[in-house]
Amino acid sequence: MGVQTLVLLPGLMCDAGVWEPLYSHLPAGATPWVADYGMANSLSAMAARVLQQAPADRFALAGHSMGGRVAMELLRQAPQRVTQVALLDTGYLPCATGEAGSQEAAKRQALLEVARTQGVRAMAQTWVQGMVHPDRLQDAALMEAVVAMFARKSTEVFAAQIEALLARPDASDVLRALTVPTLLQCGAQDSWSPPAQHAEMQVLAPRAVLDVISQAGHMAPMERPHAVAASLARWLADMAA
Template identity: 30%
Template sequence: MQRLQISGVDLAVEIQGQGQPLIFVHGFPLDHTMWEAQIAEFSRDYHVLAPDLRGFGTSGTGSGIATMERFADDLAELADCLGLSARGIVLCGLSMGGYIAFQFLRKYAALLRGLVLCNTRATADADEVRENRYRLATKVRQEGPEVVVHQMLPKLVSDETRRERPECLDRLETMMRGASWEGIAAAALGMAERPDSSALLATIPCPALVIAGEFDALSPSSEMQAMANAIPGVRFEVIPGAGHMTPMEKPREFNAILRSFLQSLEPRST
């Protein structure tokens, strides 16, 4: 892990490999280790970056609400700091990482060579979901990360994963407990306030891949199919047997899909 000062926050970033830049953006309230199988696979052929977003993992926590735009700005500054901006970035975000990817697209589309959206949605929160995020932020500040473990952990994986790969749940719980209460609350408020990105879908200027889990309870595959339908030339894939955490639950299948997509991209000259 390397540590870099990005926008006044000490960010921890896993950086491995050489070649075209590939940035993995984790979900809420997790850290970069959710991408462990992808880092190991793709760092053989690509310049892989997997940051702990501010407030998560071993990164520092900023002040105020952690908006999706703030996270996107961090990623753009990170790319610039490492001299990657001119090389064309493939950005791969899951769940909250997808929300961040949309804000990156909104502000930094010229930096993108490819976009991978996993288990996420382009729409803003419905009123009920938004209110739940506000309540979660308040409770986490009062009681700590235990609240989010109980609320979210049962929803993250499929029954098949729960049965056959209990270690996946153990790893997710460890990540959640490792997040700071300030980071969890700040990101929950940031997600609640994120704008609707549906209008961006038709304007995505780079090749896009959308990956869903067959049994995802949080971002149903039917909703992700509808999102994908609005993206020109998109590749859409559903991973059988997976829930919300497709890269962890079905790493071999996920990696095969992602590798095929990456190989289809024209590398940007450096």
């Protein structure tokens, strides 16, 4: 492959720290660029900001968690700029109505309240417990890397991003419209965005490839960077071919 810009979209309270473990395992021609959403408080505003700041007119696009949802909004706004898309550990449905939706909002607001009263780091130490493969909870280096990444973001950013997620649109139509090489990927033990959810996405986008990363939870790119990068390398090669 020639030189190819790879636009990388982090998830909720995440930054380049999610993606950096992959860099040394990516194909030589892939040039990563990680987006920052600033204080954007809607997924569509995040996508518009990425389109404004992306360093190339056309690019490969990968999004992790909330970043996957931003990727789908970007495809809604400017599909002609995306050569291929990878959606990692993510989802496509809007916030549920009724009791389920109220429960999600309450859980997110409770985390925000901990961040406001005890600090982002204290919130992150609780939140991270469900984000990695259970066997990795004793991996001090990994856990610190995830917690430190969350702690680099402010409570104000957390509030804006929660607002965006609670108002997330249904992206089923974006998945159905996909014509570029598409990768759906998640950790086998991702309890936030489980493999079954990605299988549903593949039903909507039947040409997509589904890769499940063994021995990994929601933070698969940080937990199993070699396996995640190998999957991305295969996807990047699809375009070259």
